[in-house]
Amino acid sequence: xxxxxxxxxxxxxxxxxxxxxxxxxxxxxxxxxxxxxxxxxxxxxxxxxxxxxxxxxxxxxxxxxxxxxxxxxxxxxxxxxxxxxxxxxxxxxxxxxxxxxxxxxxxxxxxxxxxxxxxxxxxxxxxxxxxxxxxxxxxxxxxxxxxxxxxxxxxxxxxxxxxxxxxxxxxxxxxxxxxxxxxxxxxxxxxxxxxxxxxxxxxxxxxxxxxxxxxxxxxxxxxxxxxxxxxxxxxxxxxxxxxxxxxxxxxxxxxxxxxxxxxxxxxxxxxxxxxxxxxxxxxxxxxxxxxxxxxxxxxxxxxxxxxxxxxxxxxxxxxxxxxxxxxxxxxxxxxxxxxxxxxxxxxxxxxxxxxxxxxxxxxxxxxxxxxxxxxxxxxxxxxxxxxxxxxxxxxxxxxxxxxxxxxxxxxxxxxxxxxxxxxxxxxxxxxxxxxxxxxxxxxxxxxxxxxxxxxxxxxxxxxxxxxxxxxxxxxxxxxxxxxxxxxxxx
Numbered sequence: 400x401x402x403x404x405x406x407x408x409x410x411x412x413x414x415x416x417x418x419x420x421x422x423x424x425x426x427x428x429x430x431x432x433x434x435x436x437x438x439x440x441x442x443x444x445x446x447x448x449x450x451x452x453x454x455x456x457x458x459x460x461x462x463x464x465x466x467x468x469x470x471x472x473x474x475x476x477x478x479x480x481x482x483x484x485x486x487x488x489x490x491x492x493x494x495x496x497x498x499x500x501x502x503x504x505x506x507x508x509x510x511x512x513x514x515x516x517x518x519x520x521x522x523x524x525x526x527x528x529x530x531x532x533x534x535x536x537x538x539x540x541x542x543x544x545x546x547x548x549x550x551x552x553x554x555x556x557x558x559x560x561x562x563x564x565x566x567x568x569x570x571x572x573x574x575x576x577x578x579x580x581x582x583x584x585x586x587x588x589x590x591x592x593x594x595x596x597x598x599x600x601x602x603x604x605x606x607x608x609x610x611x612x613x614x615x616x617x618x619x620x621x622x623x624x625x626x627x628x629x630x631x632x633x634x635x636x637x638x639x640x641x642x643x644x645x646x647x648x649x650x651x652x653x654x655x656x657x658x659x660x661x662x663x664x665x666x667x668x669x670x671x672x673x674x675x676x677x678x679x680x681x682x683x684x685x686x687x688x689x690x691x692x693x694x695x696x697x698x699x700x701x702x703x704x705x706x707x708x709x710x711x712x713x714x715x716x717x718x719x720x721x722x723x724x725x726x727x728x729x730x731x732x733x734x735x736x737x738x739x740x741x742x743x744x745x746x747x748x749x750x751x752x753x754x755x756x757x758x759x760x761x762x763x764x765x766x767x768x769x770x771x772x773x774x775x776x777x778x779x780x781x782x783x784x785x786x787x788x789x790x791x792x793x794x795x796x797x798x799x800x801x802x803x804x805x806x807x808x809x810x811x812x813x814x815x816x817x818x819x820x821x822x823x824x825x826x827x828x829x830x831x832x833x834x835x836x837x838x839x840x841x842x843x844x845x846x847x848x849x850x851x852x853x854x855x856x857x858x859x860x861x862x863x864x865x866x867x868x869x870x871x872x873x874x875x876x877x878x879x880x881x882x883x884x885x886x887x888x889x
Contacts, residue, residue, distance in 0.1 A: 429612050431460055435484035438474035439466035441560045445508050445580040445602075448639035449488050452507070452630065453604065456620045460613070470558050471537030481607040488602035490539045501611045503604040505621040508639070510602065512540050513582050514595040515567065516574035518823060522870030523729050523846055524593050526550055529573035533557050533566045540600045541576045547598075560584070580639075590717050590822050594728055599646065651840060653833075656687045659709040661697030666732075667713060669694045675713050677857045678731060679826075682844040683837075696781045698763030704827060710837060715827035723830045729842045730823035732866045737822075739771075740805065740813040741797040742790065747814050750775065750797045757796035760786035767799045770818045821865075846871070 440446035479497040521528040536556035557563035660667035704712040705721035749755040753772030763779035783804035828834035
């Protein structure tokens with residue numbers, strides 16, 4: 400069972416559930432309704448899980464459910480007035496404001512409010528480095544973040560998820576705030592998209608007070624479904640996996656940490672010096688018994704992470720990491736534009752047309768096939784210099800590499816063409832509970848280093864500009880951190 404599936408939160412919390420409906424009229428002899436009406440949720444794995452769960456739970460009481468389209472703001476008013484039956488998945492304290500609603504004390508899912516933005520526009524991003532944002536009106540979890548952080552800046556309230564995404568993709572706003580399970584449904588997500596977590600919430604079901612007599616019945620049914628394994632089955636059927644940070648009430652103790660990286664002069668030197676190694680040491684040395692650094696060829700560093708021999712790979716591209724890993728939400732740098740090098744213009748044209756018979760050489764661990772024709776063959780080498788040596792000997796037709804890797808031994812210049820722009824560089828961690836904790840601690844502390852300016856003691860001005868990190872602390876003095884969010888918000 401995946402550590403971060405929704406069922407984790409359910410199992411942990413349901414064992415200590417308390418039920419109290421004092422003050423609500425309860426009539427055990429009251430006739431059960433034949434049908435209940437709720438707002439139709441925008442489809443997502445979590446929303447689909449909740450709908451199926453309650454369709455089955457209410458079905459055991461002989462109650463059918465009907466879902467109607469309406470804005471989230473309106474549904475809150477309609478539910479509080481009893482014109483619809485209630486709300487399916489809302490924040491825990493919803494009934495403090497909407498006093499006619501009764502909470503069903505069964506935790507459904509954990510989620511985080513996240514800011515979605517383009518890291519090229521705002522660096523590590525946050526309210527201090529954007530000018531405007533949008534969110535779906537009536538999303539209580541988002542509105543709590545704005546209220547707690549006293550956020551006073553231009554914003555647009557979208558009616559639904561579709562409108563929210565259009566506002567973002569059409570550049571009407573710099574960022575959007577949304578629950579993480581909804582952010583996963585965004586189409587406009589690429590390597591430059593950053594997800595900044597702000598606050599963790601647990602979703603609950605609420606009913607209007609006139610249906611309060613159904614609450615204990617539902618809690619019994621849901622608990623039985625949990626015990627029988629049916630809740631987990633529904634979660635799996637809907638792929639309702641959610642990954643959240645548990646936060647850090649106290650500094651952790653990670654024990655021994657093994658870090659790997661490709662050998663990059665000035666960044667990850669073999670002797671343990673270099674800017675990236677310095678960053679990792681400052682972040683993890685205070686919370687580790689020791690840190691073991693390994694700089695090697697990138698292919699060996701990549702395989703070491705894939706084989707679980709290292710806790711993290713420093714210097715990974717987000718879309719080119721092993722399947723059993725996760726990457727930091729914060730980038731540590733940007734690489735250079737990537738080029739295709741060949742001996743002649745004719746060879747470049749043959750590669751672009753997919754007719755080159757000789758293989759295309761690249762460094763093992765990087766996957767460049769999506770940038771070129773599917774009809775080509777590839778050869779994975781241990782180093783860029785190996786690729787260029789084979790290109791000079793005519794053993795390969797072209798090389799995928801960076802301009803700074805071109806050897807100085809060649810007497811004639813190569814023909815070259817750009818394949819893509821620079822991409823953000825991350826730290827990749829194991830996709831395990833330990834890996835998620837390491838990732839979350841890294842993201843928290845690296846952001847602190849940037850916003851406080853400590854990063855300027857490690858990175859050159861050129862590196863800071865290249866990575867857009869200057870944007871992250873340009874107005875950090877005005878940054879307001881929402882109260883009580885510890886370790887899950889910046």
